[in-house]
Amino acid sequence: MLLSLYRSALVFGCLAAAIPALAGEPLPSPSGPVILIVSGKLGVTNAPGEARFDREMLASLPQAVYVSYTDWTNGPQRFEGVLLKDVIARIDGSGQEIVASALNDYKATIPSSDLDEYPVLLALSQNGAAMSVRDKGPIWMIYPDPEPAGEFVHQHRNAKMVWQLERLQLR
Numbered sequence: 093m094l095l096s097l098y099r100s101a102l103v104f105g106c107l108a109a110a111i112p113a114l115a116g117e118p119l120p121s122p123s124g125p126v127i128l129i130v131s132g133k134l135g136v137t138n139a140p141g142e143a144r145f146d147r148e149m150l151a152s153l154p155q156a157v158y159v160s161y162t163d164w165t166n167g168p169q170r171f172e173g174v175l176l177k178d179v180i181a182r183i184d185g186s187g188q189e190i191v192a193s194a195l196n197d198y199k200a201t202i203p204s205s206d207l208d209e210y211p212v213l214l215a216l217s218q219n220g221a222a223m224s225v226r227d228k229g230p231i232w233m234i235y236p237d238p239e240p241a242g243e244f245v246h247q248h249r250n251a252k253m254v255w256q257l258e259r260l261q262l263r
Contacts, residue, residue: 119183122146127230128179128214132262135184143183147230150216153178158213158234163250171215171234177207179214180262187262192233195225195256200233202252210235214257228255 119138124146131142138144153174161168176190190202206212213234216222223229232255 119143120149122149124148128257128260130179130183130185130260130262132260133185133187134262135186136182145179147216147222150174150179150214150231153182156211156213158215158236160234160236162234162253164228164255165218170219171213171232172217172220173213173215173231173234176212176214176233179260180207185262189263191261191263192252192254192257193259193261194254195258198254200252200254206235206252225256231255231257233257 117136119136121138122144126144127147128145128150129142130145134143136143150173155172156175158171159168160171179185180190188204190204192200192202202212213236215232215234216230218227218229218232223232233253235249235253
């Protein structure tokens with residue numbers, strides 16, 4: 093029997109109450125390289141039809157940390173980043189699903205209901221170091237795996253753990 097490999101612990105998170113207060117406020121323009129572009133059903137943009145984020149902008153949102161096992165790493169890993177629901181709340185996003193696209197054109201469709209069910213993390217660092225493209229960065233979407241989880245649930249979540257995340261489309 094396949095063991096659940098995402099035994100995750102949400103170690104800590106900052107106050108999520110700050111995000112609703114920011115929703116609807118203007119989104120600044122990125123000052124560094126853009127690492128995430130969000131398009132589709134959003135109320136706040138900083139480019140025509142898009143919300144563009146650099147690393148600093150994502151790091152300014154409440155941060156969360158997971159210690160997790162994955163199929164692609166050895167031993168427990170410490171992932172730090174921002175919750176996907178906080179990014180979507182910041183740009184007043186909506187829709188029934190999110191299409192996550194990677195640099196290599198891999199796509200995964202995520203039902204919006206996942207954001208209520210799971211604290212999906214957009215990891216910006218792994219074990220204290222910013223993730224490079226070579227190391228599944230600059231953003232890796234990490235799903236926690238509640239216990240117990242069977243093989244079907246495990247494989248279903250694996251397909252949604254997009255690394256080298258570049259773009260989200262809210263529809």
